[in-house]
Amino acid sequence: MKNILPVLIIALFIFSVKTSVSADSDLDTIEKRVFETLENPDVDDAEIASLLRTFTSDGKWPGINYEDVSRTGFEHRNHSGNMVTLARAYQKKDSKYYKSGEVKSTISAALKTWVDNDYICDNWWHNQIGTPNNLVTLMVLAGDELPEELVKKAQPIIGRANISAGGARPGGDRIKIAGIEAKNMLFLGNREKFDEVIKVIEGEIKHVEWIGNDYGFGFRRIVGGFDNRSAEGRGIQYDNSFHHRTDGVNNTLSYGLGYADAFVEWAVYTNGTKYAFSEEKLEELINYFLDGICKTCVFGKYPDPGAKNRSISREGTLKPYSATTAENLLKTTDYRKKELQEIVDIRNKGIKTTLSHATFFWDSEHFSFQRPDWFTSVRMYSTRVYNMEWPYNSEGLLNHHRGDGVNHVSLTGDEYFDIWPVYDYLKIPGTTVMQKPEFPSENEIQKLGETDFVGAVTDGIYGAAAFDFKSPHDPLIARKAWFFFDNEYVCLGTGISCRNNDFPVFTTLNQCLLRDDVTVSANDISSVVERGKNKFENVDWIFQDGVGYVFPNPAIVNIENEAATGSWWKINKQSDSPKDQMSLDVFSVWLDHGKRPSNKTYEYIIVPATTIGKLERNVSKNNIEILVNTAEIQAVKNKESQICQVVFYKAGELEISNNLKLVSEHPGIVMLKMEGDKVSKITVADPNRELDNYHLSISQKITNPGEYLDATWNAKENLTNITIRLPRKNYRGASVSIKL
Template sequence: MTTAWSRRTFLATSAVLTAAVGAALTPPASATPLSPSPAADPYAALRATWSRLILGEGFSPTAEPFRSRLTDLGAKARGLLETMAPADGSLWPDAVFADPDPDTDAESFAFSGRMADSFTRLNTMAQAYRQQGTGLTGSTALRDAVLTGLEHLNTQVYNDRQTRYGNWYSWQIGAPQALLDVCVLLYDAIAPERLARYCAAVDHFVPDSAVASYTGTSTGANRVDLCRVLALRGAVGASAAKIALARDALSPVFPLVSKGDGLYADGSFIQHTTVPYTGSYGSVMLGGLGMLFALLKGSDWEVTDPKRQVVFDAVENAWAPFLFNGLVMDAVAGRAISRGEADDHRRGHPILASIVLLGQGASAAENTRWRSLVKGWAQRDYYSPPLSNPSLGLTALARIKNVLDDSALTPLPEPDGHRLFPDMARATHRRPGWAASLSMADRRITYYETGNGENLRGWHTGSGMLYWWGDTFANGQYSDAFWPTVDPYRLPGTTASRKALANGAGGDWGASLPDVNWVGGATDGKRAAVGQYLRGLSSTLMAKKSWFFLDDTVVCLGAGIQCRDGAIVETTVDNRNLGPTGNAPFTVDGSAKPLTLPWSATLTGASWAHLGGHGGYVFPGGATVKALRENRTGRWRDINTGGSADQLSRKYLTLWFDHGRDPSDASYAYQLLPGATEQRTAARAADSGWLRVLANSDDQQGVAVPSLGLTAVNFWFGGTVGPLVADAPCSVMVTEHGDGTATVCVSDPMRKRTSLTLTWNRTVASVVSKPATVTSATTGTSLRLVFGDLSATRGATQTVKVRLA
């Protein structure tokens, strides 16, 4: 429980301590050490490099957007200077970090967080002191206040006698990173004896043993952060051994992994064992590696491990697929989606800057290509231009502006095609004008992550959530207060029970995993068949869900939907965030629906619907769909205990299938057409021959699109669907090409098949190419493919190319 201070007592005590401690701790001029020349001192060279990395270079402090940003930095530092009041248990009155008797773990976490935040505030002040144009550049009062603060925190809490409490991250990463940054920025003003004590504190909380094994909290992004602490500890304390340890401890991060945290061969990135985290922890890791590579480049401790090429390759294999016009997709951001201060665009921009920095250590060809990619992403972000991102640091801002100003660079367009990530149950699809991503869950990948009081209602994000964006429209769909205002039981694409769930249901840190194996699909890199055997979180819900990602549409099928929760089950076709005004016209079968709020209707026999400014929906054969236009309110604090309590309001248009209470064998079918006009949507619905639904049952789901020469089937069990026959569960996509060839794509999403026989009843002349997993291929009036052991393929697509008769 926090000590009860009256405001008057607190301020009086703070004032006395500020004066007394400030006078006692301000170092005399004679005690200020002078740094040797960087040329003669390798540690001074590292500190000089790190100063440039955290302060930035190559920009004018009098030019925008830097002038305004520096002014803001100065104002923030001035506010911190004016409110800093060293007292027992705090450095600022609103950041009490010491409590002799915390009542709960949550309180203990909060106190440790405030301790780390106190160092972060000092870092802000130190940067305002060192940066040009802040209004406090070179201010001795500001410098002395930072020195006072460092000493106060060392005396009070961050020292080699303190026992850790609360969040380990605060002690091993948050606090020491900020502390060491300040030590670098103010190195010449800190007496050697003090530096020794600060280093001793870091050694106490981040001993060499912190990176002795690649386990627990010392993997992936966390390992990179710990290495940053060790490297800076070495630079500040002149310890070659610490820097060498930091360099060598990076090596376990580089190799591709087959389980747990890290980068996978298919481009997946996992942190916390079960959470897809490319856009959050992955961003931290990418940025941290870029900074460490740059820090150590040209020094005696340069990172030369050849496996670091894995990280360079991952720029386009792992990160680029989830970047779209400046944003990073929420499907790989974990609990970060619940943080109101950083939406998908604001999380994406630091990744762009990190790619630019990483390129400095890559090959010339890689560097040029990445800069061209970044220029394209940054130029196309009309919704939230990177140079206007208030949370983007000056260094990142400078890197992105440098790329935008580089007239020799030709911006690269968004790629066109499909990427399937079976190792993290994710998929991305890109077509001219739009992009989509899909998030699922299985026995290896959690439904969602909650922890530290964050993402309390992300329950159904792994239940087949289908995100989509346009290149010139709807880029703020999930950015504009979507997460605190959307109905968490009606996330786009998901099938969910309306059974009420408690905040954080299922457990912290991705603990809850569905007991299913069939999640994945097959892709030729352009189109895909993807499926999810869904079991609901804390629910009896079961369903088979399939998505067929095609040229201008995503065909969505659901079957075998059953539940015994005593609650209604729904499949949400879409739930579009229309912003504060929400006047997008909505038309069903050519009939305009009201713009009034609230408005709801049951659309019986609907064959198509269109939402102006977004896209169209087609219901093959007609369907009964429910629609709702409503105003929804919420607060970030509702889904994140540390979030803002401000009430937010957004308008939504929701379309869903109501499967009723406790359905036994419900199903659905629809097409999503992102960006389609009303006319094109109506035309697709009228073209009854364009799409043939071959199967939509608990056993198989499949479609054929004759104009594309495509047949795709998810076999939940073996059987016959159209021209395809499989003797066991698998995913299959066959495409006939105009040159007389065909591509047969097959995968084992369950990762359990030791044999599989697939027959395509189509006359085939010869096999052009096949993978080693095919043990027999028979052609003639049909194609018979016999696969050997597929269990080690990790759900990856096996591609066979044939020549048709």
């Protein structure tokens, strides 16, 4: 034993040394990767020359308002950004300013200005994320060569980004703030704290319970509302949408995208080291990226304008996404490799998507539908979620109706690019809106929905969405539904009523950039419309930029195809928002329900990726049968695909054909796949989120009930009574499909 003990001590010592060396080696690897990534962006030597030339003796740059620290100002971000740009040039060997003494002294003088003044913005984000991120980037790139006193003074400012900071809310900006702190710990060489922060980053990838589980049905009757919740509800939802705040608003393409990118960034940095993230967490993130982010995008590449909030009022907000996130995920795992590679190729090479899907994000009341040639979506809200993001920092100032069943349609992804300064925010595609002369104040934008029956049914490929709409802004109600198929989708509205006698109510089919002649067919005669604003009677169909608008019954339609003017400043009061008037050619088409409408209806078919020839042959019109459009039931049958979709706002029955009857014992949405008069698949959903089982009957004998289905034949009524088990807990609102 005496001889063994020294050997064990020596072995433990050697193991400890090896472990320590290994950890240090891993940290060196990670630090090198971080440096290379931060240094990587291109440097424009002309820009560097300008920054050096204009830098003043008092350590500032002209054109930056150093006095305004308001939420709409804080141009100081340009000062800290300039320091980072100079630091990149200083480290880039292919820049003429590589290791330039003038660049180094300018950085030092600019940093001294910052640490001496410690600029604090009224918006916490700049103080805990924006400024610390720029300063830590500066430290990683050039901190070792800057005056030690300045580096030391910068640390408390960078340190405002820490996992205990107020902004580091779980599921919110916590992962982004943790990433900033991790970089700072690498710079400082604090391995113990770095270990802790990396675990926080990995742990943030998780699904969180939607607040609507407790405050969904009947939510408006709970005192305190969302502020009375026990769970935060921030983060990746179980439907793979993303909530940044506790309002239930879909933030997938804003905060949710930044959330994913922050995790992916560190997944790449730590890959192949002892700090590498688990396969389980990587798979969870990839599922969110592919099934959440990418399915909220047009062809997985362009942002869906219907999913955007206040950021719609920023220039370039609908520009296509880069392939970087997907490329980085491919570096870390082989999970869903083929799908990730397709996203890379779509974004880099412009290949055509192969994915067709019908996806409902039940936690966010958002529906998206895609075919290889076109994409569309529907945005709704209910008693479970708010209609729109609050106009923080005076952005998105006219977004009052951008959740009211908005329905954009895209063939290319750029049909709405930067149209927002000239947009008519009372004529938003898919919405039914009272045409008031003035908008309520920006403080009246965000409203909680007032109806429970909002949702969709989908089997993953086909689907229908329904919105029991009650405007929180105007005395207006309507029942709106959308029915989606391979080559077209049907839009139905009923019960449209408004108590206001002063202003008309419009349903807008589309408002997008004018890219083509507008052709109208009325009384079976088609002609190109002159530019301007016109009303047409007995319209059969309209065509513009590859999209057809078909009316099952001749309709009176308003069309506007001319230049519209406006400015970014009208919708975004940030200090750097352009104030100049601009003009764009815009196409708008809408239906006028008149003043004080009572129980009005509309019926139209959107036919994307079509031609005038197909419209003239009535291809889609002949393929669609609108079975009923009343306040109780809305139903559509597609003859080619043999799919019938039905919205029951109350219990009822429907004759689908002479030989097939459908009965629903309560409100809900049903989709039937048929083979002749026989039903081969049933898909159901409960928009009210209150049922454990869906009860329906069909006039067909079913003999093979499955795990989620009970069936009893009622010979007297010639009906099979069916009970389908619905999703529960975090999946209420999702659909169930049963093959017969």
